[in-house]
Amino acid sequence: MSISQNLLQKYAELIVRTGANVQPGQVVQLTIAVEQHAFAALLIEECYRAGAKKVNVDWTSDAKSRLDFLYADQETLSAVLPWEEAKMRQMVEDLPCRIFITSEDPDAMRGIDAGKLSAVMQSRAAVRKPYRDAIEGKHQWVIAAHPSEKWAKKCFPDAENAVDRLWDAILATVRVSEDADPVAAWKAHTDFIERKAAWLNDQRFTSLRYSSANGTDFTVRLIPDAKWEGAGAVNARNGAFYIPNMPTEEIFTSPLAGACEGTLVAVKPLSWNSQLIEDFSITFKDGRAVSCRAAKGQELLEKMIRMDGGAAMLGEVALVPKESPVNRCGFLFYETLFDENACCHCALGMGFKEVLPDGDDLTMEQAKQRGINDSIIHVDFMVGADDLAIDGIRPDGTVVPVFRDGTWA
Numbered sequence: 276m277s278i279s280q281n282l283l284q285k286y287a288e289l290i291v292r293t294g295a296n297v298q299p300g301q302v303v304q305l306t307i308a309v310e311q312h313a314f315a316a317l318l319i320e321e322c323y324r325a326g327a328k329k330v331n332v333d334w335t336s337d338a339k340s341r342l343d344f345l346y347a348d349q350e351t352l353s354a355v356l357p358w359e360e361a362k363m364r365q366m367v368e369d370l371p372c373r374i375f376i377t378s379e380d381p382d383a384m385r386g387i388d389a390g391k392l393s394a395v396m397q398s399r400a401a402v403r404k405p406y407r408d409a410i411e412g413k414h415q416w417v418i419a420a421h422p423s424e425k426w427a428k429k430c431f432p433d434a435e436n437a438v439d440r441l442w443d444a445i446l447a448t449v450r451v452s453e454d455a456d457p458v459a460a461w462k463a464h465t466d467f468i469e470r471k472a473a474w475l476n477d478q479r480f481t482s483l484r485y486s487s488a489n490g491t492d493f494t495v496r497l498i499p500d501a502k503w504e505g506a507g508a509v510n511a512r513n514g515a516f517y518i519p520n521m522p523t524e525e526i527f528t529s530p531l532a533g534a535c536e537g538t539l540v541a542v543k544p545l546s547w548n549s550q551l552i553e554d555f556s557i558t559f560k561d562g563r564a565v566s567c568r569a570a571k572g573q574e575l576l577e578k579m580i581r582m583d584g585g586a587a588m589l590g591e592v593a594l595v596p597k598e599s600p601v602n603r604c605g606f607l608f609y610e611t612l613f614d615e616n617a618c619c620h621c622a623l624g625m626g627f628k629e630v631l632p633d634g635d636d637l638t639m640e641q642a643k644q645r646g647i648n649d650s651i652i653h654v655d656f657m658v659g660a661d662d663l664a665i666d667g668i669r670p671d672g673t674v675v676p677v678f679r680d681g682t683w684a
C-alpha cells in the first residue's frame with residue numbers, strides 16, 4: 276500500500292467539502308462498498324467536521340449482489356419492501372447530502388441473466404421514481420471513486436501493483452497530489468468550465484459540425500433554448516454549489532432528437548453490459564442511427580441501437596479537450612465516471628430535460644415534445660480524435676470554430 280495517509284485525507288476532504296459541499300446541520304447518506312470501510316471512516320469524520328448532523332451509511336458488496344442474482348428469484352428481488360419505502364420517505368423529509376463511492380468490479384455481473392438483471396432494475400426503479408423525483412434538485416450529491424482489487428486487475432491485468440496504479444490514476448484525474456492544493460485546483464477548473472459553458476450559451480449555436488481525418492463527418496442540430504452545462508450544480512433549496520461527478524471535464528447539452536446527419540467514428544472502445552465494442556462507427560440519417568460497423572462487437576452494437584425507439588437517437592453531445600487528465604492516463608477505466616471524461620463524446624439514448632430552462636418542472640413526455648430524446652439506455656461513446664474539428668453555426672449562418680485539433684479553438 277503505497278498511497279499515503281496525507282493523500283487519502285486530502286481526497287476525503289475534497290469529496291466532502293468541494294464535491295458534496297456538506298452544510299452544517301445536514302444529514303449525509305454515504306453509499307460505499309464494505310471493503311472500503313477505512314476510507315468510509317475518513318469520509319464520515321470529515322462530514323462531521325463539516326457540521327453534519329448525522330451520517331448514515333448504505334454498505335454495498337459486489338459479492339452479495341452477485342449471489343442475490345444467482346440464487347434469489349426475480350419476483351423476490353424485484354419487490355421493494357415497506358421498510359425500504361419508509362427509508363425513502365425519510366430521505367424525502369431529510370433531503371440528505373448524498374455521497375456515492377464507486378469501486379465496482381466491472382465484471383461483477385458477468386454471466387448473470389441480462390433479462391433478469393434489467394427486469395429487477397426496472398421494477399425497483401419504478402417504485403423508487405416518485406421518491407427520486409421528490410428530492411431532484413433539492414439536495415447535493417457527488418459520485419467519486421475508490422479502487423478495488425478486482426476493478427484494478429481489470430484495468431491492469433498484468434501489473435503486480437494494480438491497485439496502486441489505479442489509485443495514482445484516480446488521484447491524478449481529481450487533481451489530488453502531495454504538494455498541490457486540490458481545493459484551489461478545483462476552483463480554477465470549475466471556473467474554466469463555467470466560462471466555456473457561458474460562451475457556448477452566448478453563441479446560440481443552431482448546430483455543430485464535426486470532422487476528422489478518421490472519417491467523422493457529422494452535423495447535429497441543437498435545441499434553441501437548451502443550455503450547455505458543466506462541472507457544478509446548485510441545490511435549489513439552500514443555494515449550495517456542489518459537483519455531482521469527480522472527476523468531471525465535460526460541457527454537455529442534449530441535442531434536438533431526430534435531427535442529425537452523417538458518420539461518427541469512435542476513437543475508444545466502448546464497454547457495454549460487461550462486453551467490449553471496438554473500432555466502430557455509427558451513421559445517422561434523419562436523426563437516427565441507420566447503420567453501424569464494428570471490428571469487434573458488431574452484434575452487440577446493433578442490439579444496443581435497437582433497445583427501444585429512442586436508442587437510435589442522440590441524447591447528449593459533450594465537449595472535452597484532449598488534454599483531459601483522464602485521456603492522459605491512457606487506459607480504459609471500464610467506468611463511465613472516468614471514460615466519458617476522456618474526450619469529446621456523444622450518447623445514444625436518453626437526454627437531459629434539465630438543460631431546458633424550465634426542465635426541472637417538465638415531465639419526460641413534455642420534454643420529449645421539446646426535442647429531448649427518451650430511451651431506457653444512455654450510452655456514451657468517444658469521438659474526440661486528436662485532429663477533431665468542431666464548428667458552431669450561429670442563427671445567422673456564421674461559422675465559428677469551437678474545437679481544433681481535439682481541443683478548444
Ligand code: ZN
Pocket residue numbers: 525527591593615620655
Ligand atoms: Zn457525458
